[in-house]
Amino acid sequence: MRIFEQLESKVRGYVRSFPVIFESSKGATMTDETGREYIDFFAGAGTLNYGHNNQAINDALMAYLQKDGVVHGLDMATTAKKEFLTKFSETILEPRNMEYKVQFTGPTGTNSVESAIKLARMIKGRSNIVAFTNAYHGLTMGSLAITGNTFYRDEAHISRSNVSFLPFDGYMDDQFDSLAYFRKLLEDGSSGLDLPSAVIVETIQAEGGINVASVEWLRGLAQLCYEFDILLIIDDIQVGNGRSGDFFSFEEAGIKPDMVTLSKSIGAGLPLALLLIRSDLDQWKPGEHTGTFRGNNLAFVASTEALAYWDTLELSNAVRHKSDILKAELEKIAEKYPSLHADVRGRGLIYGLEVKELGLSSQISERCFENGLIIELAGADDQVIKFLPPLIIDEEKLLKGIAIVDQSIGEILEERKERMSGEMSL
Incomplete structure (x- = not known):
C-alpha cells in the first residue's frame, strides 16, 4: 500500500476503510492481490447495481x-x-x-x-x-x-x-x-x-x-x-x-x-x-x-x-424478495443483540442498521472487512451500517454476507465482555 501513501492525496477515503489492493471482481465479489475474496455490500456506493463485470x-x-x-x-x-x-x-x-x-x-x-x-x-x-x-x-x-x-x-x-x-x-x-x-x-x-x-x-x-x-x-x-x-x-x-x-x-x-x-x-x-x-x-x-x-x-x-x-418484472420482483430477506435478518440481529439498541430501516436493497453507541458501527465495519465483507457506514456520525449489495446478488451470498455482520458484532461484544471481566478481576 506504500505507493498510495506516497503519491495519492490525503483526500482518499475508501482505501482507508478497505486497505488491500483489489485485483479482480465479479458479481457481488471482489478479490485482492493475495487471492482473498470479499463479499461486496457496498457496490461502488450504488454504482454497481448490476454487479461487477456483468458478462452481458x-x-x-x-x-x-x-x-x-x-x-x-x-x-x-x-x-x-x-x-x-x-x-x-x-x-x-x-x-x-x-x-x-x-x-x-x-x-x-x-x-x-x-x-x-x-x-x-x-x-x-x-x-x-x-x-x-x-x-x-x-x-x-x-x-x-x-x-x-x-x-x-x-x-x-x-x-x-x-x-x-x-x-x-x-x-x-x-x-x-x-x-x-x-x-x-x-x-x-x-x-x-x-x-x-x-x-x-x-x-x-x-x-x-x-x-x-x-x-x-x-x-x-x-x-x-x-x-x-x-x-x-x-x-x-x-x-x-x-x-x-x-x-x-x-x-x-x-x-x-x-x-x-x-x-x-x-x-x-x-x-x-x-x-x-x-x-x-x-x-x-x-x-x-x-x-x-x-x-x-x-x-x-x-x-x-x-x-x-x-424489459420484464423479474429483477424488480427479485429485489423485493431479497429485500424481505434482508429486513428479516437484520431484525433478528437487532433482537439478538439488545445492547446495541439497534434500529433497522430501509427499502428495497438499501437498508441501515443504526447502532446507538457512537464509534461502535465503525468497529463493526472494520471487523466485517477482516471477516471478508465490504460494508460502509452512513449517517451524520457514521452510526448506521449501510447495506447496499448489487441488485443481482444471489440469495446464498446475501445471507452469507449478513451472517458475517452477525459474526462480527458477536465477536466485538464478546471481546468487550471479556475485557470488562478482566478489568473487574484486577
Whole structure:
C-alpha cells in the first residue's frame, strides 16, 4: 500500500476503510492481490447495481470497441447515444407515461444536481432552493450548499446563501408535521423563507442514514410544490436505477417530479449522469450549460445493455424478495443483540442498521472487512451500517454476507465482555 501513501492525496477515503489492493471482481465479489475474496455490500456506493463485470455488459462493450465505435464525441449524435435514448424511452419512460427531455450533464451525479438547480433558478427567476436535513447531493459548490452534513460544510469553501433547510420526514418526533410547518412558512410573509424556485429531495436518504420518506409525505410535498409554483426535483442518483425495487424510487408514491437527477448505476459501472426535465421546462439555449464529458459513449453502450433487465418484472420482483430477506435478518440481529439498541430501516436493497453507541458501527465495519465483507457506514456520525449489495446478488451470498455482520458484532461484544471481566478481576 506504500505507493498510495506516497503519491495519492490525503483526500482518499475508501482505501482507508478497505486497505488491500483489489485485483479482480465479479458479481457481488471482489478479490485482492493475495487471492482473498470479499463479499461486496457496498457496490461502488450504488454504482454497481448490476454487479461487477456483468458478462452481458462486458460483451457489449468489447463488441463496440472492436468495431471502432466512437468513444468520445462531446454531445454529437452517435450510434451509441441513439440506441441508449431509444432503449431508455421504450423501456423506462413510455411504460410509465413519463414525458421528459434528457440532458446529459458532466460524468457524475453532482453535475446533474448542479444542472437541475441552475435550470430551476433560471426558469423561476428565484434563487432560493429548499433542501432537507441530512441531505446529500454532492460536493461541488452548488450541490454542497444543499448538502447537510457539517463535515463537508467548512466556511472556507462553501457558499451558504440562497438555500433553506427544512426537516425531512421523521426528522422530528412523530407528532411534528414537517409539511404543515413548510406550508406555514410559505404562507407567512414574515417567516423569512424566500419563496423557493425548487425543492430537492431524496426519497431515501442514503448517505444521510437510510432515512425513508413515506408515500404520504412525498405526495404531500409534491402537492405543496404544485400549489406554490415550486419545482420538485427528485435526486435519484443513489436510490434510483432499481435500488428501491422500482426503477425510480418515487414510483410507489405515484408522483411525477419536474426534474429527476440520475447517475451511478445508470452508467452500469461507467461514468454517466443525466437530468430528466419536464418537456416545457427544457428552456436551455444551445450550449448554455456544457462540459467536455457530457455523455459517455461507452456508458451509453453499457447502460443500453443493462436496461434490458427492465424489459420484464423479474429483477424488480427479485429485489423485493431479497429485500424481505434482508429486513428479516437484520431484525433478528437487532433482537439478538439488545445492547446495541439497534434500529433497522430501509427499502428495497438499501437498508441501515443504526447502532446507538457512537464509534461502535465503525468497529463493526472494520471487523466485517477482516471477516471478508465490504460494508460502509452512513449517517451524520457514521452510526448506521449501510447495506447496499448489487441488485443481482444471489440469495446464498446475501445471507452469507449478513451472517458475517452477525459474526462480527458477536465477536466485538464478546471481546468487550471479556475485557470488562478482566478489568473487574484486577
